[in-house]
Amino acid sequence: MVRPSFTAVLTASIFIGLAATVARAADTAPAAISDAKLYQQTVDKGIQYLIDKGLQADGSYGKEGPGIAAICTTALLKHGRSPDDPAVARSLKYLQSFVHDDGGIYSPKSPVQNYETSLAIQCFAAANGDGRYKDLLAKADKFIRSIQSAGEPADFNYGGAGYDSKKKRADLSNTSFLLDALQATDAGPDDEAVKRALVFVSNCQNLETEHNTTPFAAKVGDGGFYYTPAAGGVSEAKNTPEGGLRSYGSMTYAGLKSMIFAGVTADDPRVKGAVKWIKAHYTLSANPGMGYSGTGTKTEDGLYYYYHTFAKALSALGLRDLDDDNGVKHDWRHDLLVELAKRQRPDGSWVNTDPRFLEGNTNLVTAYALLALSYAQPAK
Numbered sequence: 001m002v003r004p005s006f007t008a009v010l011t012a013s014i015f016i017g018l019a020a021t022v023a024r025a026a027d028t029a030p031a032a033i034s035d036a037k038l039y040q041q042t043v044d045k046g047i048q049y050l051i052d053k054g055l056q057a058d059g060s061y062g063k064e065g066p067g068i069a070a071i072c073t074t075a076l077l078k079h080g081r082s083p084d085d086p087a088v089a090r091s092l093k094y095l096q097s098f099v100h101d102d103g104g105i106y107s108p109k110s111p112v113q114n115y116e117t118s119l120a121i122q123c124f125a126a127a128n129g130d131g132r133y134k135d136l137l138a139k140a141d142k143f144i145r146s147i148q149s150a151g152e153p154a155d156f157n158y159g160g161a162g163y164d165s166k167k168k169r170a171d172l173s174n175t176s177f178l179l180d181a182l183q184a185t186d187a188g189p190d191d192e193a194v195k196r197a198l199v200f201v202s203n204c205q206n207l208e209t210e211h212n213t214t215p216f217a218a219k220v221g222d223g224g225f226y227y228t229p230a231a232g233g234v235s236e237a238k239n240t241p242e243g244g245l246r247s248y249g250s251m252t253y254a255g256l257k258s259m260i261f262a263g264v265t266a267d268d269p270r271v272k273g274a275v276k277w278i279k280a281h282y283t284l285s286a287n288p289g290m291g292y293s294g295t296g297t298k299t300e301d302g303l304y305y306y307y308h309t310f311a312k313a314l315s316a317l318g319l320r321d322l323d324d325d326n327g328v329k330h331d332w333r334h335d336l337l338v339e340l341a342k343r344q345r346p347d348g349s350w351v352n353t354d355p356r357f358l359e360g361n362t363n364l365v366t367a368y369a370l371l372a373l374s375y376a377q378p379a380k
Contacts, residue, residue, distance in 0.1 A: 035334060035378040042341045043079055045348030046370045050076065051087045053347065054363040059094030061363040065107040066098045068364050070119035074126055075370035083127035092127055095120055096136070102146075103139030104165075113164040114174050117144050118181035125184035141185045144178055145193050153199055156214065156230040160200035171228040172204045176254040176309070179261050189263025198262040201255055203229045206247050207273040219244030223273025224281075224289070225255035236301070237289040248289025250306040252277055257313035266317070275317075282324040284310075284339040300354040304368035311336055311375035320379070333376040340369050 050072055054061045061072045073091040081088050098105050098120070105120035106113040121140050124133040147165045149157040160170025161178040179197050187194050202209075204225050208217035214229045219240065224247020226235035235245035256274040264271055281288040287306035290299070314322065314332050322330045344350055350369040352359035359365050 035337060038341055039337055039373070039376075039378050042337065042344055043370065043373055045344065046350070046366055046373075047076060047079060047081075047348075049348035049366055050363065050370075053349070054366065055087055055091070059090035059092075061091075062361070064358075064361065064364075065110070065116065066095050066105060067112065067116040067119050068361065068367070069094055070105075070116070070123040071371070072363055072367040074119070074123040075367040075374070077123070077126040078371060078374040083129070083132070088127070092124070095123065099136060099140075100143075103141075103143035105140055105143075111164055114144060114147060114161045115163065115177055118161075118174075118177040121181040122184045137185055141181070141187075144181055148178065148193055148196060149200070150196075156200075156203060156228075158199055159196035160228070160230070161197075169228060169231045170200055171230070171234075172201065172225060172251050172254055172258075173227065175200055176258045179258045183261045194262050198259065198264070201225075201258045201262065202270060204251070204255055205270060205273065206244065207270060209269055211270065216245050220247060222247055222277055222280075223275075224248065224277035225251040225274070227251055246289055247277060249281060249283075249287045250290070250302050250309050252281075252289075253306070253309035253313040257309065257316045260313070260316040271317075279323065280325045282322060282330060284335055300352050300359075302357045302359065303352055303354070304350065304359055304365045304372075305357060307336065307340065307372040308368045311372040315375035333378065336372060336376045337378070340373060344369070 050061070054072060056062065059069065061069045069091050073088055073095070076085070076088050077083070083089060083092060095105065098107060098116070100106065104113055104117045106116040110116055117140055121137060121144070124137055124140070127133060128137060144161070147161065149155075149160050149162065149170045151158050157170040160172075161174040162168045162170045163174060175197055179194065182191065182194055182197075189195070202211040203214050204227070205212055205223065206217060206220035206226065207223050208221065216229055216233050219242050226237065226245040226247055228234050229245075233245050235248065237246035237248035240246055252274055256271065256278070259270055259274070284307070286300065287302045290301040320331065320333070322332050324330060340350070349362045350365045351362045352365055
């Protein structure tokens with residue numbers, strides 16, 4: 001029997017290895033190209049819907065006022081539209097018409113001044129590359145700081161934001177928008193408003209630590225977040241039989257991103273607790289914890305708000321893949337893209353079948369989807 005030479009064996013091995021590499025490339029390249037193409041098609045259709053169908057002649061996106069106009073315009077800016085783009089410029093001018101002497105940017109007699117001003121700050125900050133909105137942003141920043149809840153740290157409202165300047169009950173949703181706005185104007189972890197906000201955010205977590213000694217912290221203890229510990233405590237996912245406040249997805253991701261923006265690191269027990277909850281409840285089919293009615297019927301409560309906070313938080317955390325509790329590895333950007341592409345309507349828009357939390361508004365929901373996608377670009 002003639003034995004093959006070492007050179008022949010080496011050559012054959014190299015050939016086999018190259019063939020396997022080419023085969024693997026053939027398997028993976030189309031998927032990567034497909035994701036990139038799907039992403040661009042999905043985004044382009046969503047943007048076209050907002051400009052062709054959502055945008056009004058006066059720069060608004062309907063009668064709802066500056067909040068929805070700001071979030072729609074921010075979505076366009078985040079996907080590369082210039083502040084001088086005619087559609088964007090029209091909306092920026094519209095938003096400027098809501099600037100008040102106190103620096104706030106809100107509808108007259110608005111009950112949601114924090115939301116509207118915080119959204120407008122993010123919009124103008126995204127359009128401020130050349131400093132054209134520097135003074136406007138400085139005044140708006142001063143306004144949102146002025147309506148942040150003060151008092152003593154023992155007060156469960158302390159550090160949080162509520163809907164308006166009357167400083168009523170603070171909640172995690174308003175506070176996360178406040179922190180988004182503060183981050184947009186470059187406020188760092190050492191900023192006093194950011195530090196106060198972190199106190200409130202920590203108190204919204206179902207995790208007992210030295211940062212959270214509320215009576216609710218240990219009743220659930222799963223590391224997730226709920227709406228507010230103030231005014232007796234509220235969770236949109238309702239109470240547990242023991243009187244705890246159930247954690248749910250949109251608030252858990254809102255709490256996580258808020259902590260990261262406030263400088264809390266990945267090795268902190270609060271971040272670890274939130275990530276543990278996320279791994280146990282990874283899904284894009286519903287807003288976890290909010291996904292079922294009392295009768296067990298599946299709902300879509302707050303689903304697109306959830307998609308937005310999901311993407312922004314995981315992007316801030318710097319994760320490409322997330323291993324769930326079953327050991328399944330998820331490329332969350334890919335999963336989100338596929339889910340949103342599947343839910344997109346033929347005209348390019350998105351809307352929630354459940355209108356709660358204003359998600360029956362097509363412009364708002366389309367903007368949420370586009371903002372979520374801005375954090376979920378496929379890997380190059």
